[in-house]
Amino acid sequence: xxxxxxxxxxxxxxxxxxxxxxxxxxxxxxxxxx
Numbered sequence: 001x002x003x004x005x006x007x008x009x010x011x012x013x014x015x016x017x018x019x020x021x022x023x024x025x026x027x028x029x030x031x032x033x034x
Contacts, residue, residue, distance in 0.1 A: 010017050 006017075015021050
């Protein structure tokens with residue numbers, strides 16, 4: 001089941017599943033929180 005979910009997310013939300021995207025998003029959110 002988990003593999004199906006990951007495959008679906010990779011197919012439809014590829015940018016959000018990219019590690020560099022999530023790392024950049026985390027940095028931006030950290031700046032907002034300060």
